[in-house]
Amino acid sequence: MKFYAIGLMSGTSLDGLDICYATFEKHGSSWNFNILKAETIPYPADWENKLKSSFSLSAPELMELNSQYGFYLGEKIKIFISKNKIQKLDVIASHGHTVFHQPSKKFTTQIGDGRAIKLFNNFPVVYDFRSQDVLMGGNGAPLVPIGDSLLFSAYDSCLNLGGFSNISFIKNEKRLAFDICPVNIVLNKIAENFGEKYDNNGNIAKSGIVDQQILEKLDNLKFYIQKAPKSLGLEWVNENVFPLLENLKDENILATFTHHIANQIADIANYYSLKNILITGGGSFNGYLISLLKTKTKAEIIIPESDIINFKEALIFAFMGVLRINNEINILSSATGSSKDHCSGILV
Known part of the structure; x- marks a missing residue:
């Protein structure tokens, strides 16, 4: 039917x-x-x-x-x-x-x-x-994940890069899924300071300098060691993320946070030995982020047709x-x- x-x-x-x-x-x-x-x-x-x-x-x-x-x-x-x-x-x-x-x-x-x-x-x-x-x-x-399981089962894992990144994949015959880290909820807010809706292709981030100390603090936030299932909201970002970024120049925030996103996603891909990742959501168009991700994991990165990226x-x-x-x-x-x-x- x-x-x-x-x-x-x-x-x-x-x-x-x-x-x-x-x-x-x-x-x-x-x-x-x-x-x-x-x-x-x-x-x-x-x-x-x-x-x-x-x-x-x-x-x-x-x-x-x-x-x-x-x-x-x-x-x-x-x-x-x-x-x-x-x-x-x-x-x-x-x-x-x-x-x-x-x-x-x-x-x-x-x-x-x-x-x-x-x-x-x-x-x-x-x-x-x-x-x-x-x-x-x-x-x-x-x-x-119910859609990932019944509509997109041909892929090892499905990753959405929207306001937050979330992933789903099969482990021990069960579909696990959880939020990984903030993405566009941070990047877009900072891009607005440049008069932009978003950081087109990650070009502003690419021009910035990564603050290694702040990156380390971001990567060590307690949420990332919590066991799944887990999810994120704006309240968590306001309390835990933005205070760490407030003393950086905007282009350096974008550079540092884009590296942070790539680190967190790669950590999950590597920990669970994912073979391939179907990536959708607005972040799929961030070429700088995708290129960083490819350098940090051996998983095959799959970017589908635009209708799937935008409307999955x-x-x-x-x-x-x-x-x-x-x-x-x-x-x-x-x-x-x-x-x-x-x-x-x-x-x-």
Whole structure:
């Protein structure tokens, strides 16, 4: 049976709203997919500012933004459906935008009310994929390993370079997954000081000087010796990373932190003897970072076609929506640390 789904993804790096329309077809225990249409809609300045400052809002203000953002998503999907003349659609699956993520305190918050999305689009909507997992003792992240397992099993490991880097791979017949380190949530913020949205190809980092003392402090942060599953949030970055960088010139921050990212990813690749790594997300276009990574690990680095690079996460959330409407497992406890595999997401 073939399912038609739309997936929405808004990452912590705030580079825009990813919308992916795809088909999914099950053959035995495996699934095939086909991306039909996909688009990234950049946030207008007012929405970028709203989302960037959302963590500092009062509770009533945040609840208001939750509704507003839900209507914003609903409107953008309606335009996307109309523009692409989409008639077949079984489910819309929305990740929402993460404001808070503190699984140790049993909560995570992704704004964008799915009920508001549905008011604009009369199709089943699935949203809030993470909260149930956190309540079950999990990290609520990473969630994409279910897609890595069922859609991208041809690769030894899958690495996403977005606001954070996260990886998934098979070990002892179980799919392990965890966040590795911050990526664009740091790089993009510093690039803004140069009037840029991001460090194009890593060119600014390449021009900077690596501060070896700061690099060593970054590489020795306690998170990196914690056992998986584990996940990161903006709160951790603000508390642990930015204070270490505040006395460096901006180009040297980019140089030092890009080396830090490469070190942390290579450490994981080498420790687990990964043969190949499929790399997706915006960081895939950072040529300097990719070149550093190639020098630090023997694993084959695979950069796929641009649709997979840009829309893999939105694609997998569409897939998670399909699994949800079929009441099939869409979150793996081996990846998140929850008490068991489960089917998550609020369906309206």
